[in-house]
Each structure stands twice: as structure tokens, then as C-alpha cells.
Amino acid sequence: MLYLSDIKKTFSGQLILTIPSLSFDNGIFWIRGGNGSGKTTLLKMIAGLASCEGTIQLDGSIDITKNPVDYRKYVNYAEAEPLFPSFLSGYDLVHLFQKTKRADKRDVDQLIETFNIRSYLSNPIGTYSSGMAKKLSLVLAFIGQPKVILLDEPLVTLEDHSIPILLALINSYHRERKVTFLLTSHQLFEHEAQLNMQSILVKDNTACFQ
Amino acid sequence: MFPISKVLNDVVVAQFYKQNTGLLLFIFFIMFGMVEGSQLVYYHLSLMTGIVQSTAFLLLVLAVWFVYAVKSSQFVISQLVKPQNAFLYTITAVPRVTQLGNLLVAHLLVHLPVWLYATATFFVAINQGKPAIGFLILAYNLLLCLAVSFVSVWKLNHPTSFNISLFSRITLPFKKPAFWIYFGYIFNDAMLIFIVTKLFSYLALFGFLQIPLDHYENRVPMMGFLVGVASHAVLIYEIRKWEDNYLLFFKNLPIKMSSRFFALIALYSLLVTPEIFLLIVNHVHLLDVARTAAFGIGLLLFFHAVLYHLQMNMDRYIQYLLITFLLSFALILFELSWLLTLIYFMFSFHWYRKYFYSFEAMKL
Numbered sequence: 001m002l003y004l005s006d007i008k009k010t011f012s013g014q015l016i017l018t019i020p021s022l023s024f025d026n027g028i029f030w031i032r033g034g035n036g037s038g039k040t041t042l043l044k045m046i047a048g049l050a051s052c053e054g055t056i057q058l059d060g061s062i063d064i065t066k067n068p069v070d071y072r073k074y075v076n077y078a079e080a081e082p083l084f085p086s087f088l089s090g091y092d093l094v095h096l097f098q099k100t101k102r103a104d105k106r107d108v109d110q111l112i113e114t115f116n117i118r119s120y121l122s123n124p125i126g127t128y129s130s131g132m133a134k135k136l137s138l139v140l141a142f143i144g145q146p147k148v149i150l151l152d153e154p155l156v157t158l159e160d161h162s163i164p165i166l167l168a169l170i171n172s173y174h175r176e177r178k179v180t181f182l183l184t185s186h187q188l189f190e191h192e193a194q195l196n197m198q199s200i201l202v203k204d205n206t207a208c209f210q
Numbered sequence: 211m212f213p214i215s216k217v218l219n220d221v222v223v224a225q226f227y228k229q230n231t232g233l234l235l236f237i238f239f240i241m242f243g244m245v246e247g248s249q250l251v252y253y254h255l256s257l258m259t260g261i262v263q264s265t266a267f268l269l270l271v272l273a274v275w276f277v278y279a280v281k282s283s284q285f286v287i288s289q290l291v292k293p294q295n296a297f298l299y300t301i302t303a304v305p306r307v308t309q310l311g312n313l314l315v316a317h318l319l320v321h322l323p324v325w326l327y328a329t330a331t332f333f334v335a336i337n338q339g340k341p342a343i344g345f346l347i348l349a350y351n352l353l354l355c356l357a358v359s360f361v362s363v364w365k366l367n368h369p370t371s372f373n374i375s376l377f378s379r380i381t382l383p384f385k386k387p388a389f390w391i392y393f394g395y396i397f398n399d400a401m402l403i404f405i406v407t408k409l410f411s412y413l414a415l416f417g418f419l420q421i422p423l424d425h426y427e428n429r430v431p432m433m434g435f436l437v438g439v440a441s442h443a444v445l446i447y448e449i450r451k452w453e454d455n456y457l458l459f460f461k462n463l464p465i466k467m468s469s470r471f472f473a474l475i476a477l478y479s480l481l482v483t484p485e486i487f488l489l490i491v492n493h494v495h496l497l498d499v500a501r502t503a504a505f506g507i508g509l510l511l512f513f514h515a516v517l518y519h520l521q522m523n524m525d526r527y528i529q530y531l532l533i534t535f536l537l538s539f540a541l542i543l544f545e546l547s548w549l550l551t552l553i554y555f556m557f558s559f560h561w562y563r564k565y566f567y568s569f570e571a572m573k574l
Contacts, residue, residue, distance in 0.1 A: 011570070047462050048461060048462060048567060049461050050570060051567060051568035051570065068467075068567060069464045069466055072462055072463060072464040072465075073464040075462075076462070077462050079458070079459075082459075083455065083458070084456065084459070085394060085395060085457070086398070087394045087395070087397075087398040087399075088391065088394060092391075093459075096388065100464055100465055101463070101464065140459070
């Protein structure tokens with residue numbers, strides 16, 4: 001499904017992560033590790049937002065470097081603390097993602113209803129609270145026909161009653177659409193049973209199954 | 211010193227010189243360190259004479275001072291709105307005139323390096339019987355300081371003004387293209403730089419177009435276009451910085467590299483549309499307008515892409531700007547602008563393709 005090999009990530013000459021080989025089959029994976037261990041960097045590398053040495057491949061043939069456009073069709077990402085241009089409206093972004101990820105409008109509308117964000121989507125993002133921006137970023141991460149969805153700290157700033165909605169959506173996308181999820185969270189432990197997750201530990205500049 | 215001036219001096223002026231020491235030392239080295247000691251006075255007198263006697267040189271120097279004023283005012287405004295400087299909003303309790311006076315003092319101090327050179331040039335102008343040029347230089351710098359002081363006062367009194375965005379309420383009869391986002395940034399967060407850039411660019415181009423010629427000559431408007439387009443360098447630097455901070459999500463979208471590059475071409479084509487219009491109304495031949503526009507757009511793309519290559523290093527960016535400007539000037543003289551246009555487009559696409567996905571901004 002998703003395959004990483006000979007990964008080496010450095011920044012300003014300092015080694016951040018090195019992963020000889022790591023393979024994710026279809027499933028839900030909880031990326032664990034302490035602060036600064038490299039969880040976010042790992043997700044960003046897989047999302048194509050941070051460069052690294054080595055190979056990242058999807059389904060054995062879609063390479064992040066050789067097929068950057070196809071790869072990005074199938075790998076979606078939501079940041080822990082999303083930063084969007086303040087003058088854009090939520091709709092501006094939703095339409096942009098819908099168009100580029102070639103998403104079905106009904107699916108997008110369904111996501112908007114599920115997270116109950118329609119009432120403020122016309123407003124500039126600069127007027128959003130951090131929780132509202134977070135819900136928008138989660139909606140954007142589910143848009144299209146993703147095979148892998150990467151969610152960095154999906155529960156941070158999310159209101160309590162939205163958490164079960166998100167977990168249910170993750171479950172349904174995984175069961176019905178066979179989407180693989182990679183999640184980082186300090187809070188997910190209590191929800192682990194609900195999602196039937198496998199753990200990946202990021203520690204000592206490397207990542208492996210736990 | 212009055213309490214407000216003292217606080218602004220510590221929080222704004224001192225911080226400006228502290229954080230820009232490298233850049234200021236670089237400029238000092240370029241201006242004074244590269245000339246033999248015995249020739250230094252003669253060299254600068256020649257430069258100042260050139261400013262006073264040559265309109266083109268004067269426009270170029272005014273452009274450089276303008277860039278300095280914009281950059282320094284951006285720093286001042288960024289200091290005013292920093293969360294740790296929130297206490298500065300207590301200044302809004304005093305009358306606006308007092309606020310303006312205190313911020314003008316801060317801006318005049320930040321502008322000090324320019325003032326020193328401008329004052330010396332003023333005396334050279336008086337000495338050479340060109341008092342109008344001398345007073346123009348002083349008035350221009352005073353106006354720059356006043357303009358940025360007005361903007362600072364407004365920003366101090368409207369710290370969250372970005373939320374009330376007219377841009378986000380604009381509706382178009384067609385779906386907004388992706389590069390529309392860049393204009394959102396320009397009109398919301400970089401309006402001051404945009405206005406002053408356009409004013410200077412128009413002034414420079416207009417000045418060149420007024421040069422009397424006894425026959426049609428395409429190189430003169432092209433040189434004016436070069437000066438105008440080169441003054442967009444600061445705006446492009448700010449656009450690149452903003453991209454790195456707020457358009458990270460763009461990298462995750464499945465958009466072809468060629469489409470991304472065409473979006474940049476569309477952005478910069480629209481950006482120089484006012485200058486192209488000025489060429490047309492001044493009866494520059496349409497084929498020459500097309501050549502000049504292609505050259506200008508290529509240069510802007512080159513500035514954009516070179517910032518990836520230079521890792522956003524401002525000092526090296528300035529070096530590249532100088533070299534690029536001089537090279538362009540020379541090749542326009544030899545009527546080889548088509549070659550430059552080709553080179554700019556090729557290098558821009560090469561660097562853009564090479565660095566777009568791999569570039570990571572250094573978080574300082």
C-alpha cells in the first residue's frame with residue numbers, strides 16, 4: 001500500500017529521521033512519540049510537504065518524486081495547527097480542493113454537513129476560531145478519492161462533540177472506501193479501541209512498528 | 211526624551227538596527243568598502259553629481275531609497291503588531307497628531323542612513339546650481355517618512371483590520387483561478403508595498419518615455435520598464451515569504467508543475483498590466499510592447515524563482531538583483547533583450563521545478 005525505504009531526513013545538516021524500511025498495509029495507524037520526535041516531519045514527508053532522501057511509493061507504482069501529481073491525488077493531509085490565508089473564505093478553499101482533487105460535489109456537501117461548518121464557510125478565514133479552522137482543515141483532508149489520509153493531531157482544538165463524529169468518519173472511510181489513516185495524537189489513546197489501530201513509534205530518529 | 215518616543219526608540223528603532231545589522235553592513239561595504247581610501251570622497255562626489263545631473267540615475271536612486279523605506283516601514287509595523295508589544299496600543303490613548311509625531315520620529319531615525327546620503331547629495335545639488343533637484347530629494351524622503359508614519363498610525367489603531375477584507379467579498383462572473391489567491395495577499399497584506407511599488411514603477415517608466423528622441427527607439431522604454439519592473443523585487447520577496455508561511459497546503463494539491471508555473475506567469479502578467487498600458491498609450495510599437503512585456507514578466511519570474519535557489523537569503527538576493535539589473539541594462543543596449551527573456555524564462559522554470567517540492571523555509 002504505502003512503502004517507505006532508505007528514508008533520510010536532515011535539516012540544516014542535522015539528522016531528523018532515518019527509516020530503512022517501513023510498509024503500511026490498509027489500516028489505521030497511530031504514530032506515537034514524544035514532543036520533537038519527528039511525528040509531524042514523518043507525516044509531512046509522506047504528504048510531500050517536506051523533502052527527504054529515499055523512496056516513498058503508493059500501491060507499488062505511484063512514486064512521490066516520479067509521479068508527484070498522481071501521488072497527491074491519493075494522499076491527503078491535515079495540519080495540526082492549520083494556517084490558511086486570512087482573506088480567503090472557507091468556500092474558496094473547499095472549491096479549490098474539490099476542483100484539484102476532482103471530488104464529487106455531493107461528497108463534499110456531505111462532509112460539510114457532517115462537520116456542521118456551512119454556517120461560516122462564506123466568511124473570511126481570518127474571522128475563524130482555531131477550532132473552526134481545524135474543522136475546515138479536516139473537511140479538506142477528506143475531499144477527493146484519497147487512498148491515504150494523514151491527520152496530524154486531529155483532536156487538538158476540536159470541540160468534544162465533534163470528536164465522535166470524526167472517529168466515526170475515519171471508521172467509515174476505512175471500512176467502506178478502504179482508506180488508510182496515519183494519525184498522530186497525544187489524546188487518541190482513549191479512543192484506540194474504537195478505531196482498532198496499530199501503533200508506530202517514532203523515537204531516536206527512526207520509526208518502527210510497536 | 212518623551213516617554214512614547216523612548217519606548218518606540220527601544221522597541222522599534224534599536225531593534226531595527228540590531229536585526230538588520232548584516233544587511234546594513236553589506237550596504238556599507240558596497241558603498242564604502244570597495245573603494246580605495248584615497249578615492250572615497252571623489253568617488254562619492256561623482257556618484258552624487260551623477261544623481262543630480264542624470265534623470266535616469268536619480269530615478270534609480272529614488273527607487274533604492276523607496277525600497278529601503280518600504281522594508282523599514284514593514285519592520286516598524288511588524289514590531290507594532292507583535293503580541294509581546296501589545297502594550298504599545300496604550301499609545302492610541304493620546305491624540306492622533308501626537309501618535310503621528312512620535313511615529314514620524316521613529317521612521318526618521320530608521321531612515322537615518324538614507325538621510326545622511328540624501329543630505330550630502332542636497333549640498334552637492336546646491337553647489338552645482340540645481341537647488342530644485344536638491345529640494346526634490348529632501349522632500350521625497352520626507353514624504354516617504356510621512357507616508358509610512360500615517361500607515362503605522364492607522365495600523366496601530368486598527369490592529370485586526372485584516373479581518374475586514376473587501377477582497378474576500380469580491381465575486382467574479384467565473385470561478386476564481388488559483389493565482390487569484392496571490393492578489394488577495396497583495397491587496398490585503400502588502401497593499402502599501404504594492405502602491406508605492408506601482409507609483410515608483412510608473413514614475414520611472416513615465417520619466418524614460420519623456421526623454422526626447424529624434425527617431426523611434428525601443429531601447430528607451432525598455433530601460434524604463436526594466437527600472438520599473440526591478441522595483442517589484444521587494445514585493446516578490448514578500449510574496450515568496452507569504453507562500454512559505456500560508457500556502458503549504460498548495461504543495462499537497464495534485465496540480466501539474468506546468469500549470470503552477472503558468473499561474474505564476476498569469477500573476478506577473480497581470481501585475482505589469484498597468485506598465486504595459488502606459489507603453490501602448492505612449493505609441494510604442496505593439497511588437498515592441500510584446501517584447502518588453504515578455505522581458506519584464508521573465509524578469510519577475512526570475513526574481514521569484516531565484517529566491518528558492520538562494521534559500522530566501524536577502525543579502526544574496528540583493529547581489530543577484532544588482533547583477534541582473536546591470537546585465538539587463540547592458541544587453542538592452544546591445545539589443546539582446548530577447549536572449550535575456552529566454553534565459554530568464556528557462557532559469558525560472560528550471561529552478562521552480564527543481565525546488566518547488568523540496569524547498570523548506572528556514573523557521574527562525
